[in-house]
Amino acid sequence: MNTGWDKFQEMIKDQMRQVYSETVIEHAMDPKNVGDMENPDVYVNVLGSCGDSMELWLKIKDDVIIDASFLTDGCSATIACGSMMTELTKNKTLGEALAISARVLIQKLGGLPPDHTHCAGLASLTLKRAIMEYMKISREPWKKAYQQTKVRQNPVIVDESEAQY
Secondary structure, eight states, X not given: OOOHHHHHHHHHHHHHHTTSOHHHHHXXXXXXXXXXXXXXXXXXXXXXXXXXXXXXEEEEETTEEEEEEEEEOSOHXXXXXXHHHHXXXXXXXXXXXXXXXXXXXXXXXXXXXXXXXXXXXXXXXXXXXXXHHHHHHHHSGGGHHHHHHHHHHSOEEOOGGGSOO
16 A cells, blocks of 8 residues: 555655666665664764765674674765665675775666765775774774774765775
8 A cells, every 4th residue: 555655755766766776766765784883893984075974883803894884964875875885895804895986886886976976985985984993993902992982073074086986
């Protein structure tokens, strides 16, 4: 039975289909791995040049990412990019995860409009910042609690043009 809510969602999806691939719509409307994480090994908060921010939590064991979750205040494309990024990240070594570029995210999502490619850049850079932060914490584990509190309050501001496409 179609409720008013179901009809509304279908109307939104019809409008999105004019701009986005089905994969983008799926990840935007039903994002994977959303929300904060209890006892992560690393946390970062990155603010993109467009004003969108993305938070990322990773659990890592033996240099393999075993879990990932994210939050963003961005548009549907940013949500889709964060969702896809966390899906691609799980069970990857840190080196393999570093290879998840904006171009890879755009390809896996079936493309993005040119005015939304920076969303993939934000997701990719957030992942890279998290891995860099994890490596830094691994060298100085006593700083972990301090840095997570500091980062939560003060996001790192990045320019998505740094992202490798």
